[in-house]
Amino acid sequence: MWVSLIEKAFAKFHKRYDCIDGGEEVTALRALSGAPCMSLDSSKSGYLFTKLKEAEDKNWVITCGTKADGSQDVLGQGLVAGHAYSVLKAYIVKSKG
Secondary structure, three states: OHHHHHHHHHHHHOOOHHHOOOOOHHHHHHHHHOOOOOOOOOOOHHHHHHHHHHHHHOOOOOEEEOOOOOOOOEOOOOOEOOOEEEOOOOOOOOOOO
């Protein structure tokens, strides 16, 4: 319920719902919390994981998102294109082999 109320208030602040459709998670977090926020480039994987662990250790809110390119709705990993996700935990997973 709280998420819906916050979304409605955020949309009202920006005049209409279509003004908040899409965009960057960092923009919403900064606007709603007033806290400093950053956006990281996922192509720098070693750096990205270091920053994720640092943020997790500090109990910061972490989100991630996928780009919408219009060619597919669901990406190969099962993630939805153009969608935002909450990051609950960062793990190092070692594969066998």
